[in-house]
Amino acid sequence: MLKHTFCHSPRLSVTDEQSLWEEGYSTWKDIVWSEKLPLKYKQNQALLDTCRKSAFHLGNSDASFFYNTLPTKEHWRLFKDFREKTAFFDIETTGLDRNKNHITTIVLYDGLKLRHYVYKENLEDFCKDIEDYKLIVSYNGKSFDAPFIRENLKIPLNQPHIDLRYVLNSLGYRGGLKSCERQLNINRRGLEEVDGFMAILLWERYIKYGDEKALETLLAYNALDVINLEVLMIIAFNQKTAETPFKHLRIPVPTAPKMTLIPDNEIIQKIKGIDSYGRL
């Protein structure tokens, strides 16, 4: 998708880009090799420069160049070109306030390998593992997960970051991650009843009683969220490209990876209905 992108050039809107596509300018090459361009003087100058730079930066696998020049609404375009270097991630915490609460677990998924990190066990390993990726994807992570990680783990976490909340929102899907999954018929396989609040209670149970099954259930929930992020990203990417002339960019939806973390339904049922003071 990036090779077809022109709207990261100064003074060039997505509408201008649309008209370029309609006039037959499909890729950066078509601009660079063209005798004369159909836009206004300053736009043409900038566009020529942008297309040359873009070819260079894509050749260098430099995601930041595109991230910094594209309008935020168009960040989804980075996905296909940087898919091999993309990490999906999600955190669970003891609450929403990052001054009072801390991270309990993190799950990291790159489409092949699923890794998890646990507070006071191996949480810090996340810091070096995430460095291998050039693009990170989350749901509402720009305002929640990423600032929480920066504060808690003291890392910059400054990779280009696609927040699916806003991508899905622009496609008409709103109401939170679980709601988006339902609208798109994405399965939650035995974890339908777990939510962020229960994640706190599962963690408390693990800490209080050393209940390993509670931790595994929490990690299974955390992992499922992250696995579904990839599916959502691909569906969103396909719907976005369907709005352009470049439908051949469609990505097949992957089959779910095998899960070794097994949620414990007995614990889920037990915790369901407990209020924030731990009473039934």
Next chain:
DNA sequence: TGTAGTTTCTTTGGCAAAGG
């Protein structure tokens, strides 16, 4: 070529939504 007038892009501010 210089400048007024118009179009187009960018910045600013207040509001609502989402995460555990």
Next chain:
DNA sequence: CCTTTGCCAAAGAAACTACA
């Protein structure tokens, strides 16, 4: 509970057009 972001409207800054 708190923070960040996108959205939308309005104002501001650039750049383009027309005309003498």
